[in-house]
């Protein structure tokens with residue numbers, strides 16, 4: 046084959062940093078003459094909800110992949126700049142080029158860039174965009190969504206890429222020599238999860254062969270969830286493992302597993318993963334606006350001082366503060382505690398989710414905009430289609446850490462207090478004062494939300510939201 050007459054295949058990595066079951070990588074490698082690019086855009090990494098701890102995880106994944114590519118006669122090059130700038134760079138090539146990338150659903154900044162990039166290149170060269178998660182990109186249809194998701198998850202995994210026959214050189218910096226400014230500041234990364242396909246495979250293995258035992262019950266408390274949850278979320282977000290391979294491995298274990306119900310419950314969450322991301326894909330405006338348009342005027346006043354107290358873990362409620370400190374340190378916390386934090390911010394502090402949601406996202410290593418934004422709205426009563434749930438911080442404290450051992454581990458200054466005093470936050474002036482009255486603020490929020498939901502116009506809009514975004518599996522009450 047005369048390689049010079051073949052197009053050079055450019056494989057662009059976004060958030061799918063792996064060799065196994067990676068459509069862009071596999072199909073881009075078939076002519077065995079390819080260039081692998083990672084687009085590093087500083088502006089993206091400082092946009093809504095993004096943070097250096099997430100970039101650190103992604104760079105772990107790139108580092109591992111770059112080393113593995115030695116065996117493929119290839120390496121990762123970094124294009125530093127936006128997709129607009131990348132377009133100009135690609136145009137400088139005198140040779141024919143083809144572009145391969147996987148679709149991702151992201152926040153507005155990247156979505157707009159990618160849209161322009163696709164429009165430009167689809168007219169000029171072979172441009173292939175592949176599905177990765179179980180998201181409908183074209184022909185969005187909620188009625189066939191579930192069927193499509195199942196089909197994709199059950200379809201065969203793709204082989205690893207073919208070895209490149211030519212070591213393609215280019216003027217860009219090689220990943221091994223790239224030092225992104227965003228990672229130059231000293232940050233406590235040691236306490237965060239590390240990226241890479243090996244890490245992901247190990248986590249999946251230990252989860253399926255043992256840690257999943259009693260997953261359904263242990264998932265609720267931060268004491269037990271740290272171990273009992275799969276902890277695969279950042280790996281799924283940055284693609285160090287494919288969602289389909291997790292689905293297939295978990296499904297294949299069910300017949301032999303002692304923990305069938307736990308595994309089924311885990312698999313259900315893989316479905317939710319895509320179900321939530323689909324909402325952002327369908328309607329990108331929900332990054333900034335409530336799904337239910339009447340909910341945008343609910344919380345007009347921003348109080349940065351109380352928001353700062355929440356994020357510093359100084360609310361005067363020990364369990365909530367311990368959750369926030371744990372999250373700051375580990376970059377992860379379980380679902381229920383994420384929901385409780387968001388509910389406290391939106392109902393008890395009555396702050397707009399548009400302000401608190403990106404601040405929370407920055408703390409998560411696994412920040413996945415589609416899931417995060419929808420959950421932030423759900424836990425704030427802003428979707429109109431989910432029944433509002435106001436989490437009681439005191440009840441969660443009693444339920445999830447009855448002996449307060451976990452709270453005391455994180456807040457050792459509370460060692461001498463009894464569990465009762467800690468749950469009630471009755472700490473005799475030796476702990477920050479409570480920033481709000483839980484009962485009073487909970488009642489005001491409940492009255493406010495429910496009176497609005499009774500309105501006929503509210504119900505009409507909610508029905509339209511359901512038609513666009515609602516899961517078709519269960520019937521809904523408005």
Ligand SMILES: Cc1cc2nc3c(=O)[nH]c(=O)nc-3n(C[C@H](O)[C@H](O)[C@H](O)COP(=O)(O)OP(=O)(O)OC[C@H]3O[C@@H](n4cnc5c(N)ncnc54)[C@H](O)[C@@H]3O)c2cc1C
Nearest residue numbers: 274275276277278314317318380383384411412413417420
């Ligand atoms: C306010 C709020 C914000 C959230 N933000 C994110 C986020 O940015 N990124 C993220 O991945 N998850 C988010 N979640 C969902 C959930 O909390 C995490 O997916 C989960 O805690 C990750 O830990 P794990 O991988 O051990 O989960 P497991 O319990 O082991 O679940 C396996 C996988 O299923 C998916 N999953 C689990 N729960 C959910 C859910 N409720 N909705 C959608 N997918 C789910 C995730 O991909 C997860 O990795 C958020 C939840 C709330 C309430």
